[in-house]
Amino acid sequence: MSEASLHRRIRAEISERILSGAWPPGHRVPAEHELMAEYGCSRMTVNKALAPLAEQGLIVRRRKAGSFVARPRIHSVVLDIPDIAAEVSTRGEPYGYELLSRTVRIATAQEAAELGLDGPAQVLALRCLHRASGRPFALEERLINLDAAPEAADADFAATPPGGWLLGHVPWTEAEHRISAANVQKPVAATLGIAPTAACLVLERRTWRGDDRITHVRLTFPGEAYDLVARFAPRGEAA
Amino acid sequence: MSEASLHRRIRAEISERILSGAWPPGHRVPAEHELMAEYGCSRMTVNKALAPLAEQGLIVRRRKAGSFVARPRIHSVVLDIPDIAAEVSTRGEPYGYELLSRTVRIATAQEAAELGLDGPAQVLALRCLHRASGRPFALEERLINLDAAPEAADADFAATPPGGWLLGHVPWTEAEHRISAANVQKPVAATLGIAPTAACLVLERRTWRGDDRITHVRLTFPGEAYDLVARFAPRGEAA
DNA sequence: GCGCCAATTATGTCTATACAATAATGAGGC
């Protein structure tokens, strides 16, 4: 850490002062010239330190006026949504996977809506159960748009969970995640081995490649099984 | 977009090729010399384009070997956790706020545990109800460590929701968020006006300034009231 | 062949300089 390059050090020191509150929002950050003098380096180096801070939104830079600490408005948080197998393993529990059903068909109206398709399209519908120490950990209901990802038709999802396979085989450019709580319907409760009144955490993810819809997946976690945890400092900065 | 600076353009073009899958994980990114030639610019400019890609984790750079497209391991997602008042307003519903209770006391053992305190400490305990169009929207149960944020004792939380006030008055350096689903206990269900079996989304947040615990807040949203939505591209890049 | 060392290559960092763009500031004219 202390051996980092100078521009990283400058960035870290300024970042620290902002995050600690020593420099409150609106406070003026020393001009590039002043930092040049303070650190005894060239302006390019100072610039290389400040430019990423501006890109992160930690500071706002205005020509002629100077640089100022930005006021953080929203809580922006980085959530790591892990691979389920990895998540279970890091808990030290044995991971189990089971393919409940696999169907190739023309998407029903509801499925088309979930995937966000305009017209009829061939989809691969999968239902999988993830287990931790034998207990049901999550139910995965997935639709894959075979027009966008035809290679998925030949993959063997009896052995491999589709999440990891897709990550490795089908590139994507955008994703939307939706996190909610729900009381599941009786058949789902039965599959998960929980009471029908039990609250479940539902994580839905849609992914795109350009304008093509690739997949829609709904992961249902029994209430006690899972927390999503995000540890974080104000903006983007990877700790 | 087309008027962007050259290093941004180079970065965008490489980024696009990676995200579109044209350059799959492991693919070699042209060396700085080659990009220099391709774009007719200096190496510094190429470097300024590539360095942030490496920092984002989109590419991996190895001296002598070259730069390679990284394989995206985890789904990392940026969640905006909005101010509740703002969230309700953007839905076009009138926002209502009510302070249910306010107590200053020495933290109970359980409260100390939730805040993560070692010894006894004076805390401000608040229970607030947020409404959208009159209907209960979220229950806020908050503990504020008065040792770390003594000015909170004098704030008037009967009129101002504590979330916004704290954001504006007490700087923090770190936060932990925890998202889960739960069946709430009867009194909470009554306050929220829902059936005791209804699933609720529970968002807990702890914030620190350095080593000092500042606040712990639990927001309970009735299942149907709220979804957390995150829209995203692979890593950190703000769209 | 095998292992070690040196040459090579690619990235990492920094400097000094240059010119462009932008917007606050102050001076002058009315």
Add this chain to the structure above:
DNA sequence: GCCTCATTATTGTATAGACATAATTGGCGC
């Protein structure tokens, strides 16, 4: 006093060169 314009401070971008650092590669000795 107020508007306008030139000045100037500050950031934005880019160049060319230099040296540092790391790791692969090829060659040399054995």
